[in-house]
Amino acid sequence: xxxxxxxxxxxxxxxxxxxxxxxxxxxxxxxxxxxxxxxxxxxxxxxxxxxxxxxxxxxxxxxxxxxxxxxxxxxxxxxxxxxxxxxxxxxxxxxxxxxxxxxxxxxxxxxxxxxxxxxxxxxxxxxxxxxxxxxxxxxxxxxxxxxxxxxxxxxxxxxxxxxxxxxxxxxxxxxxxxxxxxxxxxxxxxxxxxxxxxxxxxxxxxxxxxxxxxxxxxxxxxxxxxxxxxxxxxxxxxxxxxxxxxxxxxxxxxxxxxxxxxxxxxxxxxxxxxxxxxxxxxxxxxxxxxxxxxxxxxxxxxxxxxxxxxxxxxxxxxxxxxxxxxxxxxxxxxxxxxxxxxxxxxxxxxxxxxxxxxxxxxxxxxxxxxxxxxxxxxxxxxxxxxxxxxxxxxxxxxxxxxxxxxxxxxxxxxxxxxxxxxxxxxxxxxxxxxxxxxxx
Amino acid sequence: xxxxxxxxxxxxxxxxxxxxxxxxxxxxxxxxxxxxxxxxxxxxxxxxxxxxxxxxxxxxxxxxxxxxxxxxxxxxxxxxxxxxxxxxxxxxxxxxxxxxxxxxxxxxxxxxxxxxxxxxxxxxxxxxxxxxxxxxxxxxxxxxxxxxxxxxxxxxxxxxxxxxxxxxxxxxxxxxxxxxxxxxxxxxxxxxxxxxxxxxxxxxxxxxxxxxxxxxxxxxxxxxxxxxxxxxxxxxxxxxxxxxxxxxxxxxxxxxxxxxxxxxxxxxxxxxxxxxxxxxxxxxxxxxxxxxxxxxxxxxxxxxxxxxxxxxxxxxxxxxxxxxxxxxxxxxxxxxxxxxxxxxxxxxxxxxxxxxxxxxxxxxxxxxxxxxxxxxxxxxxxxxxxxxxxxxxxxxxxxxxxxxxxxxxxxxxxxxxxxxxxxxxxxxxxxxxxxxxxxxxxxxxxxxxxxxxxxxxxxx
Numbered sequence: 001x002x003x004x005x006x007x008x009x010x011x012x013x014x015x016x017x018x019x020x021x022x023x024x025x026x027x028x029x030x031x032x033x034x035x036x037x038x039x040x041x042x043x044x045x046x047x048x049x050x051x052x053x054x055x056x057x058x059x060x061x062x063x064x065x066x067x068x069x070x071x072x073x074x075x076x077x078x079x080x081x082x083x084x085x086x087x088x089x090x091x092x093x094x095x096x097x098x099x100x101x102x103x104x105x106x107x108x109x110x111x112x113x114x115x116x117x118x119x120x121x122x123x124x125x126x127x128x129x130x131x132x133x134x135x136x137x138x139x140x141x142x143x144x145x146x147x148x149x150x151x152x153x154x155x156x157x158x159x160x161x162x163x164x165x166x167x168x169x170x171x172x173x174x175x176x177x178x179x180x181x182x183x184x185x186x187x188x189x190x191x192x193x194x195x196x197x198x199x200x201x202x203x204x205x206x207x208x209x210x211x212x213x214x215x216x217x218x219x220x221x222x223x224x225x226x227x228x229x230x231x232x233x234x235x236x237x238x239x240x241x242x243x244x245x246x247x248x249x250x251x252x253x254x255x256x257x258x259x260x261x262x263x264x265x266x267x268x269x270x271x272x273x274x275x276x277x278x279x280x281x282x283x284x285x286x287x288x289x290x291x292x293x294x295x296x297x298x299x300x301x302x303x304x305x306x307x308x309x310x311x312x313x314x315x316x317x318x319x320x321x322x323x324x325x326x327x328x329x330x331x332x333x334x335x336x337x338x339x340x341x342x343x344x345x346x347x348x349x350x351x352x353x354x355x356x357x358x359x360x361x362x363x364x365x366x367x368x369x370x371x372x373x374x375x376x377x378x379x380x381x382x383x384x385x386x387x388x389x390x391x392x393x394x395x396x397x398x399x400x401x402x403x404x405x406x407x408x409x410x411x412x413x414x415x416x417x418x419x420x421x422x423x424x425x426x427x428x429x430x431x432x433x434x435x436x437x438x439x440x
Numbered sequence: 441x442x443x444x445x446x447x448x449x450x451x452x453x454x455x456x457x458x459x460x461x462x463x464x465x466x467x468x469x470x471x472x473x474x475x476x477x478x479x480x481x482x483x484x485x486x487x488x489x490x491x492x493x494x495x496x497x498x499x500x501x502x503x504x505x506x507x508x509x510x511x512x513x514x515x516x517x518x519x520x521x522x523x524x525x526x527x528x529x530x531x532x533x534x535x536x537x538x539x540x541x542x543x544x545x546x547x548x549x550x551x552x553x554x555x556x557x558x559x560x561x562x563x564x565x566x567x568x569x570x571x572x573x574x575x576x577x578x579x580x581x582x583x584x585x586x587x588x589x590x591x592x593x594x595x596x597x598x599x600x601x602x603x604x605x606x607x608x609x610x611x612x613x614x615x616x617x618x619x620x621x622x623x624x625x626x627x628x629x630x631x632x633x634x635x636x637x638x639x640x641x642x643x644x645x646x647x648x649x650x651x652x653x654x655x656x657x658x659x660x661x662x663x664x665x666x667x668x669x670x671x672x673x674x675x676x677x678x679x680x681x682x683x684x685x686x687x688x689x690x691x692x693x694x695x696x697x698x699x700x701x702x703x704x705x706x707x708x709x710x711x712x713x714x715x716x717x718x719x720x721x722x723x724x725x726x727x728x729x730x731x732x733x734x735x736x737x738x739x740x741x742x743x744x745x746x747x748x749x750x751x752x753x754x755x756x757x758x759x760x761x762x763x764x765x766x767x768x769x770x771x772x773x774x775x776x777x778x779x780x781x782x783x784x785x786x787x788x789x790x791x792x793x794x795x796x797x798x799x800x801x802x803x804x805x806x807x808x809x810x811x812x813x814x815x816x817x818x819x820x821x822x823x824x825x826x827x828x829x830x831x832x833x834x835x836x837x838x839x840x841x842x843x844x845x846x847x848x849x850x851x852x853x854x855x856x857x858x859x860x861x862x863x864x865x866x867x868x869x870x871x872x873x874x875x876x877x878x879x880x881x882x883x884x885x886x887x888x889x890x891x892x893x894x895x896x897x898x899x900x
Contacts, residue, residue: 008517009557011598018473019515023895024557026599036681179600 004041005033007156010180012044027155028206030182031075044156044182050138052098054121056088061219065212066092069187075208077166077188081216086189087114090162091121093187100138101160104147104177106168108343109350114141114164129154131343144174151180160185163207167192170203178206227408231306232415233298246289253282293414295324299382300331302412306380307332307360310408313378314353317362320383325364328382337363379409446859447850453866454882455875459490463506464879467886468851471513471893501530505548509886512555513893520556524549531565542583543569547590551898554594555890560601563591567607576616584611585624592631593898595646605649618659626663629654633670634897644687647674662712665701668694669716676724695720708753711740715760737761745789758790762798777814784821792829796822796837800845804852812853819846819861826865838865838877847885851892 003021006013012030014023014037025033030044058066065078066089074097080086094101103118105111108131118126118139127137130146136154161181163169166188169178178186188207203209235243253259307315319325322338329336335349335358352358353376447465454461462483469480476484491507494500508523527549535545549562566587573580588611594601608628615621629650655667672694679687698717702709714737721730744757762783783802787795803818826837842865850858862881866874891897 010600011557015515016473019513020471020473020893021895022893024598 002039002041003037005030005037005044007044007182010152010155012182014040027180027182028178031073031184034184045159047159048099050098050100052095052122052124052139054091054095056091056121058088058092059085061214062089062092065089066096068212069093070096072208072211074160074185074187076186076211077190077193077203077207077209079190079193079210079213081214081219082191084214084219086164087117090164090187090189091118093162093185094118094122094139094160097160097185099159100157101140101162102147102158102181102183103139103141103162103164104144105141105164106144108143109346110164111141111143112347144168144177147177148174151177155181158183160187162187162189164189166190166203166207169207175206178203227406229408229410231302231410231412233296233302233412234415235292235296236298239292239296243289243292246285246292249285250282250289253278295319295321295383296414299412299414300328303328303380303382304332306410306412310378313408314376315360315378315380316376317360317380317382319362319364322364324383325362328362332360334358334360334362337361339364377407379407381409381411446856446863450859450863450878450881453863453874453878455871458879459487460503460506461879461882463487463503463510464882464886467506467510467513468882468889470510471886471889472851501527501535501545505552506886508552508556509890512552513890517556520552521558524552524556524558527552528561531562533569536569541586542580543587547587550590550594551597554597554601555894557598560594560604563594563604563607567610570611570614573614575614581615581620584614585627587611588624588628589631589899592628593896595632596896597894602645605653609653622658622660622663625654625658626660626667629667630670631897633674643674643678647671647678661701662709665698665713665716668698669720672698672720673723691724708744708757711737711744711757712760714740741786755790755794758786759794759798761786763801780814780817792825796825797841799825800841804845804848807849807852810852812849812855815849815853816855816857816861819849819858823861823865835869835873835877839880843877843880844884847881848888851885851888
C-alpha cells in the first residue's frame with residue numbers, strides 16, 4: 001500500500017493512501033522519514049529550484065567546513081570563532097541548496113545586517129519576519145521569536161534552515177524552532193557550541209550535531225593579531241571591608257546549608273532556596289559583594305588610564321550591568337547601548353561608530369554577540385561573568401581582520417575577589433599562544 | 441431483513457437510541473479506509489443532524505467526544521478541534537467520577553486533544569486535581585495509574601507532548617509504598633515502550649526516559665525482568681530500523697540481565713524469567729535460541745505442575761505460559777495448531793476463568809498474525825466453557841472479555857464469523873443487557889480501529 005507525507009501544524013503526518021494508517025512525527029523528522037519511505041508521495045514541501053549564485057570567495061577553512069556540511073547530508077553545526085566569516089559559509093550553503101531558505105538570528109541588529117548582506121550578494125529581495133515586518137520571500141530572515149511563533153504556520157516553506165548563534169536553540173522555548181520546521185537541510189552557526197547546561201546535546205538529533213570546528217589558534221593567519229591584557233586593581237579599604245562583610249554572610253549561609261556552588265545548576269539551587277529570610281539576606285549579600293568586585297571606584301580610574309594610552313583606537317567597552325554602562329557613558333561622554341536603548345538609537349550609534357563619528361561605545365551585554373563592528377581594535381572588559389562563552393563573544397568583537405590591525409583586549413579585574421577567579425574561568429578555550437600579560 | 445450483513449444486525453441490536461453505536465460503527469468504517477456505502481452516508485447525515493439538535497442544549501459529552509473522534513479519523517482535524525474546544529469549555533470538576541475511574545472523562549478528552557494536535561489541557565486540569573488528592577490512597581491509585589498511562593498515550597500520539605513525562609513523575613510521588621512505586625514504574629515504562637511498529641526516532645527519547653527515570657529505580661526483580669524485556673525489544677527494534685548496532689548490543693545487555701534474575705531452573709520465578717525471555721526471543725527474531733528454551737520451559741512446567749505445592753499458583757503459571765507462546769514466530773518452531781493442542785493439555789489443569797481468558801487472548805494473538813481460522817477455533821473453545829458460567833458471570837465476561845476481543849478479531853480479519861458468534865452469544869439476553877453488550881462491541885471496535893490507524897495502544 002502506498003503512503004503520503006504531509007505537513008500539519010509542525011508535525012509530519014504519514015498516511016496510507018486508503019487512510020487506514022496514520023503516523024505522526026515531529027517536523028524535524030521529515031529528513032529521516034523521506035529516507036525511510038522513499039516511495040511515499042511527498043506533499044510536505046512545494047519543491048522549487050531558485051537561482052542563487054554569488055561571487056564571494058571562500059577561505060580554505062570555509063571551503064572545508066562547507067564540504068563537511070555537504071558530506072553530512074547538508075546538516076550540522078559549524079563552530080568558528082567570531083569574525084571567522086560564518087556568514088560566508090551560510091551564503092555558500094544557501095547557494096548550494098538553491099531552494100527557499102530561512103535564516104534565523106537572535107537580535108534585531110543581526111536581522112537587518114543579514115537582510116542587507118543577502119540582498120547585496122544574491123541580488124534578490126529578501127523577506128523579513130520580526131522587527132515589525134511579516135514579509136515572506138524565498139529567502140527570508142527572521143528573529144528567533146518570530147521564527148518560533150510562526151513555526152507551525154511556515155514550517156514547510158523553507159527547505160534550508162540556517163540558524164545563527166545556534167547555541168540559543170538548545171534552550172527550551174527555541175528548541176521548538178528546530179522541532180517544528182520540517183527543513184531537511186540545516187546549518188547551525190556558532191562560536192560557542194558547548195553550553196554550561198550541556199543542552200547542546202539536543203542539537204545532535206535535530207541539527208545533525210557539530211560537524212566542523214576551528215579555534216583561534218588554527219585561524220590565526222585570518223584573524224587580527226591580538227593580545228589579552230589583564231589589569232588587576234585593588235579595592236580601596238572601605239570597599240574591601242564592605243566586600244568581606246557581605247561575602248562572609250553569603251559563605252556562612254552556604255556552609256550552614258551544606259551547599260557548594262560548582263556550576264550554573266548549583267547556583268540555580270541557591271537562588272531557589274532564597275525564599276527564606278535567611279536565604280534572601282544571603283542572596284542580597286552575594287549581589288552586593290559582586291557589585292563591589294565588579295565595579296569598584298578604582299576601575300573607572302583604570303579605564304581612564306587605558307583609554308588615554310589607546311586614544312586613537314576604536315574601542316568597545318563591556319560591562320556586566322546597565323548602571324555601570326551609564327556611569328561610564330556620563331563620565332567619559334561615550335554613547336551607551338543597553339537593553340533600554342531604542343532600536344533606531346542603537347542603529348544610529350553603531351553607524352556613528354562605523355563611520356568614525358564616535359571612537360568608543362560602552363555596552364552592557366547587548367553587543368556581546370552577533371553585531372558586526374568591523375574595525376574595533378580595542379576591547380575593554382570592565383566587568384563580566386565567568387562565562388567562557390561571553391568572553392569569546394566579546395573577544396570576537398575586536399578580532400575582525402583589517403590590514404595591519406593589532407587587536408587588544410583589556411580585562412580590568414579586582415584582585416583578591418571572586419572576580420579574579422571568574423577571569424581565569426572565562427579565559428578557558430582561548431589559546432595560550434595569545435600574548436596574555438598582566439599590567440600593574 | 442434479508443441478506444443483512446451480520447455487523448448491521450448486531451448494530452440493530454444496540455437498540456433504538458443507538459446514535460453512539462452508529463458513530464462508533466462509522467469510526468471503524470472510516471478509520472479502516474473502507475469505501476462508504478449509500479446507507480452509511482445516510483448514517484453520517486443522521487449523526488450530524490443529531491449533533492446539531494443537541495448543540496444548543498449543551499451536551500451529551502460522550503456523543504460529542506465520539507463525534508470528534510469520527511472527524512479525526514476522517515482527517516477533519518479543524519472540525520474536531522472546534523468540538524474539543526467546546527468540550528474544554530465544559531470542563532469542570534462535575535465530570536469527575538468518584539465511583540469509578542475518577543479521571544475517565546478527562547483522559548478521553550486528553551486523547552482527543554492530542555489527536556487534534558492541541559495542548560493537552562485536560563491533563564493539566566487533572567493534575568491540578570491530583571494535587572488535592574490524599575497521597576498513598578489505595579482507592580485513587582488505579583485512577584492515577586490510568587491517568588499516567590493516558591499521559592504516555594498522548595506522547596505516543598504526538599511527540600510534542602514529551603514534556604508531559606514530568607507529570608508522570610509527579611503522579612508517581614502519590615504512590616507511597618515502595619511496592620506500589622515499583623509496580624507503577626514498571627507499568628509506565630512498559631507502556632512507553634509498547635509500540636505496534638517502531639516508527640519514529642523519537643521513540644529513543646522514550647526508551648531513554650523509561651530506562652533512566654523508571655527502570656533504573658525499580659527494585660522488585662519481577663518488575664525488573666518484565667521491564668528489561670520491553671527495553672530489549674524496543675532497543676533491538678529501533679536499532680534494526682535505524683541501523684545502529686550499538687542499540688542492538690544494548691538490547692543484548694538487557695537480555696543478559698534477564699538471564700541473571702532468579703538463578704536456577706526449578707522455581708516458579710525462574711519459569712517466569714524463561715517465559716519473559718521467550719517473549720523477547722520471539723519479538724526480536726532470535727529463532728535459534730527458541731527451541732532450547734521452549735524445551736526447558738516445558739520441562740519446568742511439567743515439574744511444577746506435578747508438584748502439589750504449586751496448586752494455588754497454577755493459574756498464574758498457566759496463564760503466563762499461554763500468553764508468552766504467541767509472541768514466538770510460529771513457523772520457526774512448530775505450527776500454530778500444534779500450539780493450540782499443546783495449550784489444551786496445559787489449560788486442562790487451570791480454572792475455568794483462566795481457560796476462558798487464555799483462549800480469548802490466544803484468539804486475538806492469532807488474528808493479529810492473520811490466522812483467522814485458528815483464532816475462531818479459540819473463540820469457540822472459550823464459548824464452550826462460558827456456557828457453564830452462571831448468568832451474571834456470563835454477562836460480565838461477555839461485556840468485559842468477549843466484546844473487546846471479538847471486535848478486535850473482527851477488525852483484524854474482516855470475517856463476519858466473529859460478529860455472528862457475538863450475536864449468538866447475546867441474542868437470548870434481555871433487551872437491556874443485549875443492547876449494552878452490543879454497544880460495547882462497537883465502542884471497542886472503534887477504539888481498536890483508532891489504535892490501529894494511529895499506531896497507538898489506548899485503552900479506555
